[in-house]
Amino acid sequence: MTKTSTLLGKPLSRVDGRLKVTGEAKYAAEFNVSGLTHGCVVSSAIARGRIKKLDTSAALAVPGVLHVFTHENRPRAAWFDRNYQDEDAPSGSPFRPLHDDELVYSGQPIALVVAETLEVARYAASLVQVEYKTHSHETDLRARRGKAYAPREGKGGFEPPPKPRGHADKALAHAAARIDAEYSSPVEHHNPMEMHATTVVYEDDGTLSVYDKTQGVMNTQKYVSKVFHLSPDEVRVRSPFVGGAFGSGLRPQYQLFLAVMAARELKRSVRVALTRQQMFTFGHRPTTLQRVALGVSAEGKLEAVIHETVSETSRFEDYIEVIVNWSGLLYQCDNVRLDYKVAQLDTYTPIDMRAPGAAVGVYALECAMDELAYAAGIDPLELRLKNYAERDQNEDKPFSSKELRACYQQGAERFGWARRTPAPRSMREGKQLIGWGMATGVWEAMQQEASAKAVLSIDGKLIVSSATADIGTGTYTVMTQIAAETLGLPVEDVTFKLGDSSLPMSPLQGGSWTVSSVGSAVKEACEKVRERVFELARKVKHSPLAKARLDEVSFDGGHIRSKEDPSRAVSITEAMRHGEVLHIEEQTVSLPDKHKQSAYTLCTHSAVFAEVRVDEDFGTVKVTRVVSAIAGGRVLNPKTARSQILGGIVWGIGMALEEESVLDQKLGRFMNHNLAEYHVPVNADVQDIDVIFVDEEDTIVNPLGAKGLGEIGIVGVAAAIANAIFHATGKRVRNLPITPDKLL
Incomplete structure (x- = not known):
């Protein structure tokens, strides 16, 4: 017992x-009922324009095809207010599938073929003929950089970066050592093992049982009820198991709308499951262009922090991430200026992806800290300890708890950081250049x-x-x-x-x-x-x-x-x-006890140490060791908690070395939309990973004292690997992912 x-x-x-x-365990596309029909989505081939003609006659002629839904024949009752926002929606007007003939991004759903079997639906979908009127599109963030704008305060819940403190530009100019560099991160797609799918069971009384891949059944229920003018009692949503989501399931995706629309119109049960290629047609981690400038005194104290970012959003919504604020929080500095802008592109709206904002913002900051350490002639770990923040200067609040010093100490000891020789290219075994790098991680603790x-x-x-x-x-x-x-x-x-x-x-x-x-x-x-x-x-x-x-x-x-x-x-x-x-x-x-919590800043912290081996001739990189020390409050189950950190670290390896959704700017389309060409780490890429949970007691965050561990595992990992690559090679690559061509 x-x-x-x-x-x-x-x-x-x-x-x-x-x-x-x-x-x-049953997932959304595995709930079967008698008479279930199948829907297959037809996706647009252009990024911007209009549909001149949709010919569905060949598809409708296929035996077993029940209906082909388009903007021309969709049920008129099935719609929703242009201003309706789901629980995780940014400000703006949500995308509405099959609304009209306008095309706003490549891969947009333009038809749904419903048939008695999946095979028939897919075949018939290939027969739908489309003629387009193409308009010019813009999908390159660098080209749109000059048209970036600062989101308005309060828009979509956005809180702008803290107001400048001190005189950052002046302090930077007078610093004993400084760096001023641009870092970039590309589009990434979530790519969970389970593709997005919805099975709608049409009950005899007209109510709907919806099995959806989602991170929130109540959000899905509210969405369906609002869009289709149903009471919550008429829609029951279930999602007992989810095969990974990482943020892609926070918002209802378009297959949900299409499946419910078809089921209500046909009065049949309908399943719509997206293909792996179609998983690249909604949401992604946005591209970022980040300038980080840091200045330090002769004693190694930070005198200036400047962090400016431009990231992407769609034409129809303002997607906003907290990217720069971490730079005013993580280290002690009296002269800080932070700026954040977004530029509209002809793509779908980005969506949250594991540690949104922090994964990319802390990457740039922590690489800049490493560069500053070399410029000042200070050990990277020592530089961080010299500038340790005992208080959140952004909000002028104490931390509810902060055991980051212990993370540094325990992580460095376990990793053997003291044996590191500081000069780049100073550690090797034959043709293998060995590099050691480290970085800090931070994420907010919320209830x-x-x-x-x-x-x-x-x-x-x-x-x-x-x-x-x-x-x-x-x-x-x-x-x-x-x-x-x-x-x-x-x-x-x-x-x-x-x-x-x-x-x-x-x-x-x-x-x-x-x-x-x-x-x-x-x-x-x-x-x-x-x-x-x-x-x-x-x-x-x-x-x-x-x-x-x-x-x-x-x-x-x-x-x-x-x-x-x-x-x-x-x-x-x-x-x-x-x-x-x-x-x-x-x-x-x-x-949450907001009165109690409002007096404090609540965060998880980590210290990540990474070892890489770089082939001197070929520029190939292997991450051979990672040690991550985590301060996340009370750890309720070290086994599941460790799995969360392991997953975050593996993703961090992919972020540093492999993951990138490649846009063909002429077509405005992601080209490597499969797991053969969208590279993620596999078993051979992952070697020794050591996770340390640092004891941390917090009586402020919640009654359990647990801060949460899902996001913190990835934060800082890409930076630690990038810094290790510089230590190994002497070459600083500031654009993720760090592929062999960039090192050669």
């Missing part, structure tokens, strides 16, 4: 693991409003539920641990339910806030159940706990025990039987 007193903080294996490895329900039955079984998601992060497992520990039950007696819009309200799963938000709600709901069952235990005839207070007992192994004398105990089932209570149900809404 698993003792709950040791559950939190222990490496419990995933409770949903067996379902996944045996194939019993959102969330609700959870706990139902304890007389047989001692507990069911806890919330409409949250598990995109592979271990939500099922950690929530089970929280509930089991709170009520002193074995893990096998606890079931956690998620991914269903009929369950208690939950925010989108993103931003590393799920444990702090939903976990806090689960804890609160179980605590309310605990109070009620304790009162029943006190009333048991001759109860040894009759005069005890709640704080004088512990819940352990299905029993309520006196802390003073554990032999004095009442079992949960005995208490409920005596009280003639079949089940105890409690539901709660957990809210």
